[in-house]
Amino acid sequence: GAGVSQSPSNKVTEKGKDVELRCDPISGHTALYWYRQRLGQGLEFLIYFQGNSAPDKSGLPSDRFSAERTGESVSTLTIQRTQQEDSAVYLCASSRTRDSYEQYFGPGTRLTVT
Amino acid sequence: KNEVEQSPQNLTAQEGEFITINCSYSVGISALHWLQQHPGGGIVSLFMLSSGKKKHGRLIATINIQEKHSSLHITASHPRDSAVYICAAPSGSARQLTFGSGTQLTVLP
Numbered sequence: 001g002a003g004v005s006q007s008p009s010n011k012v013t014e015k016g017k018d019v020e021l022r023c024d025p026i027s028g029h030t031a032l033y034w035y036r037q038r039l040g041q042g043l044e045f046l047i048y049f050q051g052n053s054a055p056d057k058s059g060l061p062s063d064r065f066s067a068e069r070t071g072e073s074v075s076t077l078t079i080q081r082t083q084q085e086d087s088a089v090y091l092c093a094s095s096r097t098r099d100s101y102e103q104y105f106g107p108g109t110r111l112t113v114t
Numbered sequence: 115k116n117e118v119e120q121s122p123q124n125l126t127a128q129e130g131e132f133i134t135i136n137c138s139y140s141v142g143i144s145a146l147h148w149l150q151q152h153p154g155g156g157i158v159s160l161f162m163l164s165s166g167k168k169k170h171g172r173l174i175a176t177i178n179i180q181e182k183h184s185s186l187h188i189t190a191s192h193p194r195d196s197a198v199y200i201c202a203a204p205s206g207s208a209r210q211l212t213f214g215s216g217t218q219l220t221v222l223p
Binding site: 031033035042043044045048050056058059091093095102103104105107108 | 149200
């Protein structure tokens with residue numbers, strides 16, 4: 001079956017512009033996570049959605065970052081007024097439920113802010 | 115202090131060698147992930163385990179919950195095994211993953 005998909009795969013933007021990254025989770029997966037990996041660094045958690053519950057935004061690094069999810073489907077991560085330090089690979093993962101633990105990762109979006 | 119620590123950070127091996135990557139964690143967990151990341155950045159989940167041992171092909175993962183330690187073994191290593199291997203533990207109310215820093219494995223022909 002289809003896995004987690006993300007778009008675009010690559011995005012180059014100028015500093016100060018807004019960007020939107022998209023994630024399509026596996027159908028039926030209620031839990032969705034966004035992570036990022038900056039160059040030479042480890043993966044870090046950004047935000048979590050579980051069904052219709054309020055998202056866990058505890059990992060978002062600043063108020064320039066926001067995310068939405070439509071029900072139990074597509075999620076978009078928006079970065080406003082991008083900065084060079086936002087350059088990273090942004091990964092989305094989905095899980096059947098929060099407590100099923102196993103997370104399936106998308107291919108990621110490589111964001112470069114020039 | 116990172117809650118999930120891996121060793122070694124870098125590992126170079128000759129084709130055919132037996133490889134071990136270690137992971138220690140300080141958070142209380144009931145399951146641990148081993149992930150593989152290839153140069154393009156894509157991540158594949160190799161194992162999720164909560165006790166004992168799991169095997170998939172030439173890959174074996176073990177975990178000791180009491181000692182908060184897990185190992186990933188690769189038997190008869192091959193250059194295509196070259197990748198970054200990451201252990202990760204679910205934590206927090208969201209069960210978000212806390213990641214180790216990764217082990218860069220290079221297998222030479």
